Amino acid sequence: MVSPLKKIISYKLWVISLIVFLFLTHNSALITQHHSFAQAPRYIRVAIFQDVSYLRLKIKGSYEIIDSTSNKVLNRGKNLNTTVTVYSQGLLLGNIRCNTNKLFIKPYYAESIIINGRVFRGDVQLIKDNTKLSVINYIDLEDYVKGISVRETSHYWPIDSLKAQVIVFRTFAFYKMQENAQKDFDLTSDVYSQLYGGRAAERYRINKVVDETAGLVLTYQGKIFPAFYHATCGGHTDDAVLLWNIDIPPLKGVVCNFCQDSPHFKWHNVLSQEEVKDALAKGGLRIENIKDILILGRDKSNRITDLKIVDDKKDMKISAKDFRNTLGPNVIKSTNFQVKVIDHDIVFEGFGWGHGVGLCQWGAYFMAKQGYTYKQILGYYYPGTQISSIPNC
Ligand SMILES: [Zn+2]
Structure with missing residues (x-):
């Protein structure tokens, strides 16, 4: 015979067990649900x-x-x-x-x-x-960010410079995902195909930074924006309105006193008349003999806006952006340069590497070396922005 007391105790135990069971299963369901939500592939x-x-x-x-x-x-x-x-x-x-x-x-x-x-x-x-x-x-967006970060920066760099850059890479990628949502694809990239040799190409420090900042992007007034970046600004970042007609406060350009020790702060290149003429001809500009190249104007970041190529017969005006793209962005590393025609040579002396808009990567490197956090770095190069989680992430 089971005593009534024992019956009550066993009934109570049964009820408690049931409550504990329900509580656990309820919570584990919640955790699973939350987990699968947070990990939803993007x-x-x-x-x-x-x-x-x-x-x-x-x-x-x-x-x-x-x-x-x-x-x-x-x-x-x-x-x-x-x-x-x-x-x-x-x-x-x-x-x-x-x-x-x-x-x-x-x-x-x-x-x-x-x-x-x-x-x-x-x-x-x-x-x-x-x-x-x-x-x-x-x-998966996070895997993509791991893949491009390896190529776009160095895993030896200070952690806060890596965090800042990874957030920028993710923001740019996410911007493209939104911009091209109605198209068949978000991005094309020739370099991309070289990146994905598999996980062997990834680096532990970068993967860790990507995981630690998972889902974080930069926003301006609650909206994602194209967070451009470049290797070295050469003293002042550029205004995106001049290059791509994008007119927003975070991309107006800032003074940068951080990248002077970058290996790309100054550049020098000597090209022959033929090299410049051939490149311009491929871009549709035929020139007989370059007598001089004149700088017609500079923006507030000291980048050249327009150039005049002085020929024997006629002069030709070209935007510095087109001039750089025609000769090659790694030949003319930036549009902030001086140019002299000396006999058969055309001598370029310039500052910075890249278009100059948004984050100066070498500036971020030296800021992090000086103890600035990734939040301070991002706030500096993209004024007025916030770090936000990708919606629903
Ligand atoms: Zn800089």
Whole structure:
């Protein structure tokens, strides 16, 4: 016989157990829900191949091929090694005919898609456009930031300079995701395809900084903006309105006294008449004999606005931006320069490397060396901005 007291105790224990069980399951559900919400994938779409007629595709392990339009699974399999071409009705994967112009390839394992010998993370989308095809890589934004950070900065740099830069890279990428939401992809990048050799290319310190700042972006008045950056400003960052007609307070340009010791603070280049003439001719400007190059104006950051090329017969006006792009951004490292024509040589002496808008990366390096935090660095180069979490992140 079980005594009434024992019955009551066991009933109480049962009720307490039930409450504890409900509490735990309720909370674990909440935690799971919150966890899956916080970890919700946020894909950036990068065009990795455009307008090609043939690809070599390899998938390691299980995969699904899905029609992007109807979301129907067209094919399931394991270990694919085939070619991709187009045919009149759609896309052809070896002898698998996919009667659609857009399809997704979803591998079961990460980093198991190999296209033309290169490994890609995430999923890929194949898009047929007439007789050509393009490949869009869908990659988690944080993985993308890890990939580009390795290329855009050095993992040896001070942590706060890395944090500032990683937030800038993420902001720029997220801006492109918003800007191009209605298009087939967010970004194209030639350098991108060199980046994703797999995780072997990543660096521990940068990955740690990306993880620690996950989801953080810069906003101005609650809105994302194109957080441009460049290697070295040479003394003053530039106003985005002059280059791209973007007129917002964070991108108006600031004095920078931090990058004087950057290896790119000063530059010097001597080009021959022929080199300059050939480059200008490729850009559509024919010049017989460069007698002189005159600077017509400079902006408040001392960058040249326009130049006049003095020929034997006629003079030609060109914007400094076009002049730099025509000769090559690594030949004319910035538009802040002096130029002299000395006999057959054209001598350039300049300051800084890059377009000069937004964050000066070497300035950020030296600010961090002097003890400034990433928040101070970002506040300095992008005045009036806030650090925010990506909405719903
Ligand atoms: Zn600077």
